[in-house]
Amino acid sequence: MELAFLKTLYQRPGPYASVYADLTRTTEDAAKAVELRWRALRADLEDQNAPEDTLRALDRVIDEEIAERRSEGIVVFAADGEVLYRERLPRPPQNPRATFGPLPDVLPYLAERGEKIPHLTAVVDRRGGAIDCVTAKDEHWHIDVEGDEEYPIRKTKAGDWNQSRFQRAAENTWKINAKKVAHEIDRAADRCGAEAIVIAGDTRVRNAVLEEISENVLEHTVEADKNTDIDDPDLDAELRRLLRLKTYERVMTVAERFDRELANGDRAVAGLPETSTALRHGQVETLLLPDDLDSDARLWIGPEPVQVAATAEELREEFGVTDPEQERADAALVRAAVATDSELVVLPSDDGASTPVGAVLRFSTVPAQ
Structure with missing residues (x-):
């Protein structure tokens, strides 16, 4: 895990307030429950002699998050009356807490943040595809690919006049569109440095795309056996499973090297x-x-x-x-x-x-x- 994104955090001398707040809203009085949880964390900081101007800066951030209802959790680091770093969490922190000390309490955040593995998802069909890619710096891109060939898309029903000619034409159209989608997947994967790639969608088109993408991209690719869309939760679950596997592989590679070098x-x-x-x-x-x-x-x-x-x-x-x-x-x-x-x-x-x-x-x- 690269840590350069934390450099600005340490430009202040401290001491620092570190907050891991649970902002989940699961009951009818959710807003009140979130506020009470924050008040308990704030009291912990007061007990640790955090200065009032830093507490007020944290109040503003938490109040804003409660009002916007955009996250399940948040991590905030503050010092000298100013918030120095904040990030919304996709889920509640495993251990909500608030500390005040000479240095920010960053390890819980880094453990939950995990490795930022650049990745790509693509959903393909007979007319083109949709591609989402995310870089190691968490930059997002979305690309819609429209096929160059639109007619014919569907095969004719059995018994239709000139059936075989239209069926061959339909298959050729799919292949032409699949080749264009594969080219865009290669470009997007190279642009974001994707190390984990999931391709889903129409089975026959998906196979045609896999035949066209480059070997370098193919070795990082898994198929999701679903005819879905780019925002489908099942596709997201498959991506998260792949990212967990990639993270484990990366950690084990470093751990094995550590053991080998230590033995030497x-x-x-x-x-x-x-x-x-x-x-x-x-x-x-x-x-x-x-x-x-x-x-x-x-x-x-x-x-x-x-x-x-x-x-x-x-x-x-x-x-x-x-x-x-x-x-x-x-x-x-x-x-x-x-x-x-x-x-x-x-x-x-x-x-x-x-x-x-x-x-x-x-x-x-x-x-x-």
């Missing part, structure tokens, strides 16, 4: 002290964090993003930090990863196994033999 002993590190040291030195290519939102692990931080260490003495000796602070380890590590252009992989921790904090390194400090 020079291009990976494990443990909080070792990982924080590697981040301070700009070595980390990919940071691996367990999805452990209840972890009580702490690190010491200074005012600069790369100032993170297992002990306060390290920051005093290496950077001359006079007043180090303790902070959640995951928050401190993510800030340093953002500053050093490292990627992040959040490892699932729901299997009961202990998942260590670690990193795959860009380079090793082990001297060449």
